[in-house]
Amino acid sequence: MSHTTTLPDTDTAPLIRPKTSRDDKIKAVFMAVIGLYLVITLALPLYAMLSKSFSTYSFDLSNFEFQVYKIDSWSEPVTALSLNQKLNVVTPAELSTSSDGRLGVTAFFPDFSFRSITRYKIRQINLDSSFLVGSERIADTEWHEFSSNDFRRVVLRPSSSTGLDNYKIYFSTPSLFKSIENSLFIAFVVMIITVSMAFGFAYALNRSTMRFKGVFRLIAMAPILVPSLLPGIALVYLFGNQGMIKGLLMGQSIYGPIGIIIGSIFFTFPHALIIISTALSISDGRLYEAAISLRASRWKTFWTVTIPAARYGLFSAAFVVFNLVITDFGLPKVIGGQYNMLAVDIYKQVIGQQNFEMGAVVSVVLLLPAMFAFSIDRYVQKKQVAQLSAQSVPYEPKPHKRFDLICLFYSLLVAVFIMGLIGVCQYAALIKFWPYDLSLGLSNYNFEVMDGGGWGSYFNSIKLAFFTAIAGTLMVFIGAYMVEKTNGLTTARSAFQFLAMMPMAVPGMVLGLAYIFFFNNPANPLNSIYATMGILVICTVTHFYTVSHLTAVTALKQMDREFESVASSLKQPFYKLLFKVTFPVCLPATLDISIYLFVNAMTTVSAVIFLYSPDTTLASIAVLNMDDAGDVAPAAAMGMMIFYTNVAARLIHIFITRKLMIKTQAWRVR
Amino acid sequence: MNEPSPSHSQDATVFLQIDNLTKKFGTFTALDKVSLDVYQGELICFLGPSGCGKTTFLRAIAGLDIQTSGTVIQAGEDISALPPSERDFGIVFQSYALFPNLTVEKNISFGLENEKTSRSDINHRVQELLEMVGLSDQGKKFPTQLSGGQQQRIALARALATSPGLLLLDEPLSALDAKVRGYLRHEMKALQRSLGVTTVMVTHDQEEALTMADRIVVMNDGVIEQVGTPTEIYREPGTLFVADFIGAMNQINGRTTGSNQVVVGETTFTTQKHDLEANIPVVVAIRPEDIVPVEEGESSPEDNILDMTVEDMEFLGSFWRVSMSNPLLGKALLNADMSVNAIQRLHIDIRTTITVELPVDRLCVFLAENE
Amino acid sequence: MFKKSFMKTAAVGCIAAVSMIGMSQSTLAATDLVVYSAIEAEDLARYAKTFNEDHPDINIKWVRDSTGIVTAKLLAEKDNPQADVVWGLAATSLLLLKSEGLLDPYKPKGVEALDKKFVDKGDVPSWVGMDAWVASICYNTVEAAKNNLTPPKTWKDLLKPEYKGHLIMPNPNSSGTGFLDVSSWLQIYGEDGGWEFMDGLHENISRYTHSGSKPCKLAAAGEIPIGISFAFRGAKSKAKGAPLEIIVPEEGVGWDMEATAIIAGTDKLKAAQTLVDWSITKKANEMYNIGYAVVAYPGVAKPVKFFPENLLDKMIDNDFEFAANNRKRILSTWQERYDSKSDPKKK
Structure with missing residues (x-):
């Protein structure tokens, strides 16, 4: 007992400052680099966008002075402000405007007539704003003299400041804020329908013994492989005014909520299915055995066992669907008609009206529900993980003839819906001139004579997808590794984790617009990547960072936490462990990440719509632009090219994964 | 032991x-x-x-x-x-943390690989370590193909590889x-x-x-x-x-009286010397195997002799655990481990009364906690 | 050994990353001219080729997109112009750019020969026109017959109840063509009359499209019998075999022109001026005439197949200045009145 004598109580024992190992230093540097990447490609652009939404334009009446030549002398200079105080011709609401606002000056002179011989002088007091004569811009502080006939051509230009004016304008313009209601409504309806449909399908896949499960699963995943606007094109061919089965709509127009809802169900279906199917597949078979032993009816078992067990999956799927729909841009653009949605509003404000500030405001408005849905989803997903127990016994469905038949029939219906829409697109792409010349041919594949960048855009897309897959996978994996396997640096790691989760809450349109504000600023040293393939790769990697990151983190979490300890006790650097053990073991997950990035880079529209340049046109954008220009059949043709490319990429992915599994994952086989 | x-x-x-x-x-x-x-x-x-x-x-x-x-x-x-x-x-974890995608040999050689050591030296050392843990023929296998005990020995070999x-x-x-x-x-x-x-x-x-x-x-x-x-x-x-925490122990609450005496209920025990002041609450502890039955006719020691009533008996294979009580001790039960022989010889059974000795040198005294 | 290969991997990664970012960045030789344009995709190569016949030393780097996007791009790049010349962008857009001080005024050689309508009114013109882009109605005879419609002769005809739900026009908030139509109506009928006309028209409109050429393409595809669009698009669709008739309403039609301008601050001023000089030559105008029936150089235009013949007479005396300076006001009024077609019942 002699050697355990503790020294007298001294609270002043010097604290040990652990020496940082070389590995930890390298890791910290890597983490800082990737963290910095996320700050530059996400946080700063979003900040730039936010500040843009507060950048306002208003007419500064106090800055303009007039003189009038009456009889034989010039009157005393008088500001527009004091004239307006007297006359009250311009309301305060009319004073706040956008960057291209103009205000005629003749209103300040009630007795103005362009035929009179009265002459006018105008000047601005300081250089903050400007005025136009016709389209001639005058920005100096000199007096300028005009005849009455010319004076009517004078308009004032606004000066810029910051404030909440843009938001005030937004919320006082019914046609703008109506979109909030529309977007929420569509997202909600689609959420209910898709989740119910996907639940039924997942139930059939997991709980019946019907045949062709593999085929159904494959078909259900197909919508992931096409741009979200493709179902819109198919719907036009089916239900448009010349639609093949137009009668089914009973006079309703497909252009509007109906079209958006049907199309959204199509493209959100696989996302919901994956989540719900996972939730159903992990539920505990023992509960069903218990239910059977208690002689509970099928119906009762369904409500007391199945639904509660899958509830987190259902919630999570609901919010994912909600988020996908509310942030989607392509589909409402194609089939939305006059039904305004938030994501399309951003496009209209920026591209149609060059009103970047209002585009930023709508972006902020869109960001809120998206972030809300995202955070709830994260919360729910955490709960679901906790619900999993190691002792669970997987449920084994038993044959039940009638039930299996119903499941088969239902799955067939869904499969027909999905394959039908894709099939219609392919058919449309091959028809020469719908509906007047139904002969088949490849003329719609002659993209060179259409808007959208021709075949070049297709190859650009493949290039983008390829670079995104490679650069993205590397970055995501290394980032996830540093976050998972670094000691200490708790604050830095949680900051990184937060940054990595953020992209999912940011709608593509918002990200793209934020990129314009941030990268297209001459003061930004990174300005040179603007309008290059580089910015498209960066934007796409960032846009799809979260899911990739989570996949990598999940894979890394399954690794023994002590590998790093063992390696360091053996005095081997972490990168040897990374390349020899961690990376090979995580290879399947890595390949999953790269195919995910590839497919999404092929189909994405929203984030890159603001960023492509004529040298970097993309296939997905070409689909949109060709449809926009009325070349619907070529749009369908290009859309199908994307589909086939993604199918091929998937097949290659499966092939490579198999090969690698055999070669490097021999240890998985006992 | x-x-x-x-x-x-x-x-x-x-x-x-x-x-x-x-x-x-x-x-x-x-x-x-x-x-x-x-x-x-x-x-x-x-x-x-x-x-x-x-x-x-x-x-x-x-x-x-x-x-x-x-x-x-x-x-x-x-x-x-x-x-x-x-x-x-070198370290071996509960999970062994063997690298799953590397063979047993590669696992062991992981820490040996550096610019100075030649491949043949490494191979030689790996073989040596495999022999040492008795798994010479398992070098080409992957960890998952080994039993838990074999994995544990590989982890040990890996930890010892660099001496x-x-x-x-x-x-x-x-x-x-x-x-x-x-x-x-x-x-x-x-x-x-x-x-x-x-x-x-x-x-x-x-x-x-x-x-x-x-x-x-x-x-x-x-x-x-x-x-x-x-x-x-x-x-x-x-x-x-x-x-x-270690082994089984009877614990009886009492109070000190002398430098080697503790009062429990109405009985005074002579214990190891504890040098505590009088009237301090303490716990007297004795392991069940240290309680000795006193056989009739044996020359009985002076101290710590008690007549106990057997309340319960539990058969634990090589011995019996006998739970006994004595009103003098209050509600406390004493457990004693007795050999099968002793049980038969002394005709011990539930409700019988036996005389036991609590040897002075086996009676430990600890300060009572929060009482 | 291992360390070396790690370094190698890292080096390769760095090179890949650098080349990836660098590779699509355009490298500009002395004679490369960055030209922003909204000319139809299919015409770009032909224009460059014809230009190079006379000036092989200047290489045009096209940056092409729709009018709205090119304009948005130029405005966004206000403080950091990427373009040297704009060749083939709506005059309305160029006026907007001019009022932001983005254009470099230049009087091209031989500008006197052009129709005055096609030249900016400034002392030194900021832009010069190329060809006109004229509104008209695309009328699908087959679909119209199915719906028992009679071809409209005037804009006012479109207010007839028989056309209810059979009309499509571009949304002026996202389409230059749409704005062209709206501003022409306001000029033809006066402000009040114009809005009154559009109130009536709105009742018959099935929906508004984002793009200006789409109404005509939709009419060509039979998706709608009548699309308010522009003549050029109609002629093209007609050439492809669509059962279209291109109607020029009797009241007159709005028009815009494609025009050329030099971006202020270009460091290749000489080459830019050479291009602008060339862009108003007779040869260039003959080149424009292949697609457009109305061009800036008087006497050059030959009738273009499928184009309505009376087009030039029907073009209104368009006040671009009015359009540009009232654009914001007109658009917000329009938006207030019509931009929630989705639920007309609520009104």
């Missing part, structure tokens, strides 16, 4: 000197000013219930979770602040079933002794600690309760916690 090994004598070299180690996680103190000397070549065991700080202690020694304050000196060098890669130790000065074992046997565990205990101890590598092992299994360790460090709530050889720990527990 092991006898103290020769390496443990007071004049043996101190290999690891730990002084005033404190580890805090936020406001929680996991280790509180812990000091310990580990001698060259000994196998020392950290034993305690889960959450007692034993693993934290081990990880601090390894540099995996460096302590908040306090020093660690290994082989004369202050390594308190060094990262694991700059310390000299570290210190071997750290974090619950190395707890993932195995009882039979394999018993066999491996013996193997590991033999290996450790033949290599003479200083070893620190963490375990929550007292049997493992008692059978393998040269010395045991019993820990509780972030402090060391007692350090000693297995026999010392068992026979002379330094604290009530140690007495309670």
Whole structure:
């Protein structure tokens, strides 16, 4: 007992400052680099966008002075402000405007007539704003003299400041804020329908013994492989005014909520299915055995066992669907008609009206529900993980003839819906001139004579997808590794984790617009990547960072936490462990990440719509632009090219994964 | 039970000197000013219930979770602040942390590969290590193709590959079933002794600690309760916690009267010398196997003789555990372990009365806690 | 050994990353001219080729997109212009750019020869026109017959109840063509009359499209019988075999022109001026005439197949200045009145 004598109580024992190992230093540097990447490609652009939404334009009446030549002398200079105080011709609401606002000056002179011989002088007091004569811009502080006939051509230009004016304008313009209601409504309806449909399908896949499960699963995943606007094109061919089965709509127009809802169900279906199917597949078979032993009816078992067990999956799927729909841009653009949605509003404000500030405001408005849905989803997903127990016994469905038949029939219906829409697109792409010349041919594949960048855009897309897959996978994996396997640096790691989760809450349109504000600023040293393939790769990697990151983190979490300890006790650097053990073991997950990035880079529209340049046109954008220009059949043709490319990429992915599994994952086989 | 090994004598070299180690996680103190000397070549065991700080202690020694304050000196060098890669130790974890995609050979050679060592030297050393753990023919297999016990030995071989000065074992046997565990205990101890590598092992299994360790460090709530050889720990527990945690122990509340006497109920026991003032609440403790039945006709000792009524009997294979009571002791029940022979010879059965002796030198006295 | 290969991997990664970012960045030789344009995709190569016949030393780097996007791009790049010349962008857009001080005024050689309508009114013109882009109605005879419609002769005809739900026009908030129509109506009928006309028209409109050429393409595809679009698009669709008739309403039609301008601050001023000089030559105008029936150089235009013949007479005396300076006001009024077609019942 002699050697355990503790020294007298001294609270002043010097604290040990652990020496940082070389590995930890390298890791910290890597983490800082990737963290910095996320700050530059996400946080700063979003900040730039936010500040843009507060950048306002208003007419500064106090800055303009007039003189009038009456009889034989010039009157005393008088500001527009004091004239307006007297006359009250311009309301305060009319004073706040956008960057291209103009205000005629003749209103300040009630007795103005362009035929009179009265002459006018105008000047601005300081250089903050400007005025136009016709389209001639005058920005100096000199007096300028005009005849009455010319004076009517004078308009004032606004000066810029910051404030909440843009938001005030937004919320006082019914046609703008109506979109909030529309977007929420569509997202909600689609959420209910898709989740119910996907639940039924997942139930059939997991709980019946019907045949062709593999085929159904494959078909259900197909919508992931096409741009979200493709179902819109198919719907036009089916239900448009010349639609093949137009009668089914009973006079309703497909252009509007109906079209958006049907199309959204199509493209959100696989996302919901994956989540719900996972939730159903992990539920505990023992509960069903218990239910059977208690002689509970099928119906009762369904409500007391199945639904509660899958509830987190259902919630999570609901919010994912909600988020996908509310942030989607392509589909409402194609089939939305006059039904305004938030994501399309951003496009209209920026591209149609060059009103970047209002585009930023709508972006902020869109960001809120998206972030809300995202955070709830994260919360729910955490709960679901906790619900999993190691002792669970997987449920084994038993044959039940009638039930299996119903499941088969239902799955067939869904499969027909999905394959039908894709099939219609392919058919449309091959028809020469719908509906007047139904002969088949490849003329719609002659993209060179259409808007959208021709075949070049297709190859650009493949290039983008390829670079995104490679650069993205590397970055995501290394980032996830540093976050998972670094000691200490708790604050830095949680900051990184937060940054990595953020992209999912940011709608593509918002990200793209934020990129314009941030990268297209001459003061930004990174300005040179603007309008290059580089910015498209960066934007796409960032846009799809979260899911990739989570996949990598999940894979890394399954690794023994002590590998790093063992390696360091053996005095081997972490990168040897990374390349020899961690990376090979995580290879399947890595390949999953790269195919995910590839497919999404092929189909994405929203984030890159603001960023492509004529040298970097993309296939997905070409689909949109060709449809926009009325070349619907070529749009369908290009859309199908994307589909086939993604199918091929998937097949290659499966092939490579198999090969690698055999070669490097021999240890998985006992 | 092991006898103290020769390496443990007071004049043996101190290999690891730990002084005033404190580890805090936020406001929680996991280790509180812990000091310990580990001698060259000994196998020392950290034993305690889960959450007692034993693993934290081990990880601090390894540099995996460096302590908040306090020093660690290994082989004369202050390594308190060094990262694991700059310390000299090999480690085996409960999970073994074998690299699943590398063969057994590659696992073992992982730490051997560097610019200085030739491939043939490495191969030679790997073979040597495989032979040492008795798995020469398993080198080409992947870890998942081996049994748990084999995996454990591979992990050991990997940890020993670089001939570290210190071997750290974090619950190395707890993932195995009882039979394999018993066999491996013996193997590991033999290996450790033949290599003479200083070893620190963490375990929550007292049997493992008692059978393998040269010395045991019993820990509780972030402090060391007692350090000693297995026999010392068992026979002379330094604290009530140690007495309670290791083996079975009868505990009877009482009050001191003299420097070697305690009053329980209406009986006065003569105990080991405790030197406490009178009338202090204490706990008198005695192991069940130390309670001796007094046979008729035997010359009976003077002290601590009691007539007890048998309340219950439990058959535990090699012996019976007999629960007895005596109104003089209040409600307290005394457990005594008695051989099958003694039970038959003395005709002990439920409701019979027997006379037992509580030997003076086996009666330990501890201060009562919070009473 | 291992360390070396790690370094190698890292080096390769760096090179890949650098080349990836660098590779699509355009490298500009002395004679490369960055030209922003909204000319139809299919005409770009032909224009460059014809230009190079006379000036092989100047290489045009096209940056092409729809009018709205090119304008948005130029405005966004206000402080950091990427373009040297704009060749083939709506005059309305150029006026907007001019009022932001983005254009470099230049009087091209031989500008006197052009129709005055096609030249900016400034002392030194900021832009010069190329060809006109005229609104008209695309009328699908097959679909109209199915719906028993009679071809409209005037804009006012479109207010007839028989056309209810059979009309499509571009949304002026996202389409230059749409704005062209709206501003022409306001000029033809006066402000009040114009809005009154549009109130009536709105009742018959099935929906508004984002793009200006889409109404005509939709009419060509039979998706709608009548699309308010522009003549050029109609002629093209007609050439492809669509059962279209291109109607020029009797009241007159709005028009815009494609025009050329130099971006202020270009460091290749000489080459830019050479291009602008060339862009108003007779040869260039003959080139424009292949697609457009109305061009800036008087006497050059030959009738273009499928184009309505009376087009030039029907073009209104368009006040671009009015359109540009009232654009914001007109658009917000329009938006207030019509931009929630989705639920007309609520009104």
